[in-house]
Amino acid sequence: MHAHLSAARLADALAVRDLTDPAAGPHALQSLLERAVGALADHWGCEVRWWRGERIVAVADNYDHLGYGADDISRDARYTRYVDDRRMLRSHSSALVPGALRALAADPSDDVLLVCPGLVYRRDSIDRLHTGTPHQLDLWRVTRRPARLTPDDLDEMVTVLLGALLPGSPHRCEERVHPYTLAGRQVDVASGDTWVEVAECGLAHPEVPARAGLDGEWSGLALGMGLDRVLMLLKGIPDIRLLRSTEPSVAAQMTDLTPYRPVSAMPAVRRDISVAVDRDDLVEDLGDRVRDALGADADCVESVEILAETPCGELPPQALARLGARPDQKNVLLKVVLRPLGRTLADREANRLRDRVYAAVHQGGAHQWAAND
Known part of the structure; x- marks a missing residue:
């Protein structure tokens, strides 16, 4: 089953x-x-x-x-x-x-x-x-x-x-x-x-x-x-999300096989988050959770990358308490890059998206939120 x-x-x-x-x-x-x-x-x-x-x-x-x-x-x-x-x-x-x-x-x-x-x-x-x-x-x-x-x-x-x-x-x-x-x-x-x-x-x-x-x-x-x-x-398309873009200057280029002409790039917003996850979780598992949690807003996420992994059993007690983690989990430092294809993110919206990504992947009992509202 x-x-x-x-x-x-x-x-x-x-x-x-x-x-x-x-x-x-x-x-x-x-x-x-x-x-x-x-x-x-x-x-x-x-x-x-x-x-x-x-x-x-x-x-x-x-x-x-x-x-x-x-x-x-x-x-x-x-x-x-x-x-x-x-x-x-x-x-x-x-x-x-x-x-x-x-x-x-x-x-x-x-x-x-x-x-x-x-x-x-x-x-x-x-x-x-x-x-x-x-x-x-x-x-x-x-x-x-x-x-x-x-x-x-x-x-x-x-x-x-x-x-x-x-x-x-x-x-x-x-x-x-x-x-x-x-x-x-x-x-x-x-x-x-x-x-x-x-x-x-x-x-x-x-x-x-x-x-x-x-x-x-x-x-x-x-x-x-x-x-x-x-x-x-x-x-010569640099980002797979462009294939589905509805931005007119991009979508018009997705109807034939002529070379892609870059349009003005939106600035990226980076958020690093420290989370507790199951020790067997891979970046593909985390990617799935992010897509499911964000739904249509998943297109705002350019990448989710694991920067470092540490078994929670090797963390000091204060770090375990900060994460609310169990010793059988692992601590993962994630780099989350937010960059919608057609607009610029304000800090408040970026923090809200960061918190939704955080909630989707963190499996510890304590949380650290970025947004204040």
Whole structure:
């Protein structure tokens, strides 16, 4: 049994706009998606089948049919938004693949590119590259031609895709293990002096199509991509929140793939807070609590960063008393950067937001508030 989303939280989650869906209005992510699909379809000359599916998916499609074990840590409620015991908000676009494969089994075609895009729901930190509702794209080439697909075909897929989306950008592949692939890899793209993960891929594990009713004559390539990050790299967008900005000077630039032109930046407000949290809490857990507590105001938070951690058992008695902490907890120093995209925060509003963040993450019995009203 897992904790289920309340009706209010589920409604809020389903109200988030899927920027890949033309039905909700145009967005640059849709142009990026079309470019990716067009490049592979033209290169392979295969049929293209789109499968958007629903945001609420069967737990079996999100996990079991992709090969995740019954005890996999990702099934924990810290990582999964359960609607009930059998359904959940999809945590990756790969959750759409089992349904797309079942549809292919019911209406076979010898060489198909399955396109499964959309919004997903993740536990994640808060910073300029991460959000709890990213957009992902699964691209699976599935064929029953006599020649089985190989790692060389996978290399070709990555090269064609990145050549279309991020031409001239160096990339590297590192080995990764996924339950739904063989010869799994992570794909990183160079951005300045750093490497940014943009995709994971591999040969489709034969048990995945088999569960959908496709027998052993089928083989496939599986690739999942983070669309937000690729768009940010392509356009030079510095902050993931800009993708959803309603500021006219920003929103007008989110309808095509031309380079982003920076608008005047609002000043940042920094607040450092010292809190007591469970010893197993990670920055992703704290990010989730902040998003849930702030709701629509979460967009005012540019980043939440852990500066230092200390087991509470190592703190002096006066520090424990100040936090109201237990020895089995840990003391975390957080840097909270507040910066709405379209306006400047007054000190009073910044302090109120700081206190809401503090209340969301602090699990001690004593509190230190910044706002006086």
